[in-house]
Amino acid sequence: MEQSAYGPLPIRHTFVHERGIFRFSLLSGVLIFLALTGLAMWLLPFSVPIQVSVLIHTVLGLVVVIPITLWQLSHWLATRKTRRSFRKICAYTGFWTMSVVLASGLVLTWQAMFGLFIRGFWDQVHLWSGIAAVPFIAYHVWPRAKKAMNHNDENGLNGRFVLPDFSPARRRMWRSCGFTVFGLLAVVGVLAAAYEAYAPDFSNYRLPADYKMPYGKGIFAPSMAKTVSGGPVAPQLLAGSKSCGASGCHTQIYKEWNANTHRWSSEDQAFQAVQTALIHAEGAPSARYCAGCHDPVSLLSGYKNASTSIEAPGFKEGASCVICHAMRRVDVQGNGNYVWAPAKPYLFEYAGAGRTSAITHFLIRAFPRQHDADYDLTLAKDTASCGACHKQFIDKEINHVGWVQLQNQYDDWKHGKWNTDPNPEHRLRCQQCHMYYESAPNRALADPYDLKTGLELKHRNHWFAAGNQWMPAVIDAPDAQEQTERVVHWLRGEKYIPEIANVWPKGPVLPVRIVPPLPVRPGEKAAFRTVISNNKAGHSFPSGPLDLIRAWVEVKVSDQSGRDIFHSGALLPDGHLEPGTFVLKAEGVNAEGQEIVRHDLWHYVGAKWKRAIFPGYSDMYEYKFTVPRNAKGPLTITARLRYRKANQYFMDFAYPGKHLHTPVTDLSSDRVQVPLSGHEQVQAVSSIKQRKATSLAAMPEPRPGR
Incomplete structure (x- = not known):
């Protein structure tokens, strides 16, 4: 503590000089900004300013680790011998909770930058320790009334003196602190506004001027697919599955999906032959009947208005990753009867695979709440999501006669023994068979979602081996030979699935x-x-x-x-x-x-x-x-x-x-x-x-x- 003519003065006296005021106010302003942005990330809806706040919050958090550690250490050394008081206890409590905040923040930053995901435990520790630290530190630094201090003079007589008036210095300190906070908030606003000014805007996407609607009001009719907005969606929001397979994301699942039937459902030459004949017989808009399931990217972006879809967006993606994972509602009436909505984009998500993609991936890992909400797996785990497409009928819009039931895998399952067995443990869902668990080769290729849920290297495979052992080689699909072999093994019943082995019979599927x-x-x-x-x-x-x-x-x-x-x-x-x-x-x-x-x-x-x-x-x-x-x-x-x-x-x-x-x-x-x-x-x-x-x-x- 600093000495005066009357003895030691409180530590705050060291901040009366201008340099001390500036340092303390700057550090305090940053801490207040970190607290405010932390609360904003927790309480406010997902937006560009919130994402910018995440980035600045992370950078400033790293910057102040050493200064705040040194400041707290010096503060403790200077005051450790003072008498115990409630204010001192608050200071110590705030010190330790702040230490937890800093440590957990470092862990989260490391996980977001170099890991596959952030651990929920550390996220909660960082949040609640930060909230807990605020009242203790606030009380500790809150102004208190001037008091006279007892002091024994050198003659052994008791004396009393009044502390100097620190109010002017304190006012300068908090004024500077306020400028720091508002300055940083202004930086957030400016950066967010700049990003929104130059970022791609897909909200004004419209149908082509010559778009034909001969089947009534539904813009995608005779398909039953819909969007939440009721209008078309930019193809960039529907495709881009490659970004899902970027390093550190869903790498293994993307590799599997790239070989499966859903990926090449539009590229399938049999489908293209039927579609071409349908267009020739009924006109280009009739191709929308098939497109809800076979070619949803082209359908929902308004490209099903020409004689061919080979050059349309999504031709090489078919049912893209986001088509299945961003469905909001489904109806098991079939014929692609689902409602789809685009996910809210992270910063630079549609900027391509350049350096800015690292920012996107960091934000998804550091602030995954919106990503998890947009791609919630609750619906994908429901067999109804399969029934939206794996059930088909045709109506008078196409056959000019009336309603006729066509293929119907969903109702077969629904009314069959695998869903109606009296023993619930003997029932199986579509996903348990066609998406049996597969293990990633190593942890680096493991799926972040499944790691978080405790499955470790296991994930639901996205090969979807079923009944098409012909097309992979014809279109030279990725992993074509292996995918063909998987389908053949599947058709013969040679695939052993441990998690359902006690229910699923051994031997051929159809002996x-x-x-x-x-x-x-x-x-x-x-x-x-x-x-x-x-x-x-x-x-x-x-x-x-x-x-x-x-x-x-x-x-x-x-x-x-x-x-x-x-x-x-x-x-x-x-x-x-x-x-x-x-x-x-x-x-x-x-x-x-x-x-x-x-x-x-x-x-x-x-x-x-x-x-x-x-x-x-x-x-x-x-x-x-x-x-x-x-x-x-x-x-x-x-x-x-x-x-x-x-x-x-x-x-x-x-x-x-x-x-x-x-x-x-x-x-x-x-x-x-x-x-x-x-x-x-x-x-x-x-x-x-x-x-x-x-x-x-x-x-x-x-x-x-x-």
């Missing part, structure tokens, strides 16, 4: 089983059946556009010499299936009763019949043949369930003159040997455990396959 014939002799007629069971699919199989997809059973009967004596389900050289093949498909028809085989849905008015296997159910088919008199036993019956993404009629339509074929995947198979003899009972050995043939009902005669 095929042969029910062998009754005892037969050479020269006699024989009959056997194939049974396909949907053991693992959460929806009917096949699923999707059933007029397009082909799943069928190929069977062969051969004798001991290897000679084929019966064959059904052969794939002919021209790519078509031989007549009489057991095919799982839907036979949609147009107004003239002709079968729809090219996915020309604008002609679709109904279906003659549909053959798909509901979850937990089976289907069967009976075959009859005559055993040749010279056949040598035992007979070998083989059956395999085969699958391809598109029938040959569609391929010849989509790729005229090229005669291309989609790859065929064998999903399951069975083999039975049947002895030929005069024994009273014939023993048959199957690769799959058999049920009694008498439990199988008779099936109708086969329809011609295509």
